[in-house]
Amino acid sequence: MVQKRKDEPEQSAQREPGAPKRRGRPRAYEPDVALGKALDLFRRTGFAATSLDDLSAATGMNRPSLYGAFGDKRELYIKSYRRYRDEARARTAEIFRNDWPVRKQLERIYATALDIYLSGEEGPRGCFTVMTAGSEAVADPDIRAMVQDALTELDKAFAFCFRRAKEKGELPDGADPFVLAQLASATIHSIAVRARAGTPRKELEAIVKGAIDVMLGK
Amino acid sequence: MVQKRKDEPEQSAQREPGAPKRRGRPRAYEPDVALGKALDLFRRTGFAATSLDDLSAATGMNRPSLYGAFGDKRELYIKSYRRYRDEARARTAEIFRNDWPVRKQLERIYATALDIYLSGEEGPRGCFTVMTAGSEAVADPDIRAMVQDALTELDKAFAFCFRRAKEKGELPDGADPFVLAQLASATIHSIAVRARAGTPRKELEAIVKGAIDVMLGK
């Protein structure tokens, strides 16, 4: 018989479709918004500096409920990170999907990146991937793999973008789409770091503009 | 009379020149190497995840001695960060100082950057500035100012480098030294992030090479 591990909390399988009537006492929270709050907090203070009490206060759930719904702190962090990536991917994929001129596409990508990095009530939140690389990625192989995945995914998206641009003749002949993609990613990483250091938006926008000019051969 | 604040531990003014004979019991540690050990640990695990016990074990000093020599945890972190910057500045300034072709100069800079970021017994240590931006910079104005200072210092060093190169005719006419400098910094930030995510050196070197090619107009 399959062993049922008690130490791995159930997925809290919420099935919203229809109204199949959940059986027991109803939840006093919505898992999605709670996870969003947790993500906000993790983005602000990082993994180690965020206590379960902080998370409990932010989500409105008490610790046992938190544990039951998302597992321990590490699992909650991982789920928060997944959600961050899903959101970021959704917002950028929508832009990459269009058949615009490269310049316009890059401008839009960086504009949304800045929106993501500069948002936050109490200071700019930066890029969660960059933050996680700086903190948990070294000691935790699973998290490291997720970060690596995020980095290469961005590289590939930019590479696709530049490859198409080259086919359309928007780039100089010698241009290497993948090299340009890595430069585009580097610019993303850089504005993420600078955002958290307090660099104002105007300055970041200037950096982005300069980088685009160089990448597209002015 | 000037109030003497007990809560600000003395600078532990070590005067090495000559041998002016310290008065009381001799130290069982060398402040410089202890600070180096503390820096190593902070770079590996970050501020919040590093306890005073960890620092005590790493430096060989017990907590009261740590406190007496460097102040509380935050002060120790700041002193560690200063030391990191001093070291990094020393190693890069030596390269920037030379009157080499830009390409060679950039190659050397990135090579030493990779040495710094990939070193570490237990995983690549990355760039302490980038790590600090991702963690303490948002909540702590003093630390944030130090990070900003580090970022602009690097920008300026690269800008000086490119300005000189342009004067020597090593760059295309349209090239803007400061824009190129920010791209060069961005590449630094990017390889720092990627290093901590586990990207192997070969790959990072390829990224650097591609970035240099683009910046110098191939």
Added chain:
DNA sequence: CGAATTTGATGCGATATGGTACAAAAAAGA
């Protein structure tokens, strides 16, 4: 040698932390 001075070592204490046990509460099903 004894006084003065500086550092080291032990250990305390108040609080924070991650995680969990357990019973009450709120719903559905019989």
Added chain:
DNA sequence: TCTTTTTTGTACCATATCGCATCAAATTCG
């Protein structure tokens, strides 16, 4: 109504953490 199921809320535990107070140790100066 009574059982079953699921979640909540309180309280708890073992440990970790930071900072410090206190005393012992080691050295120089008189």
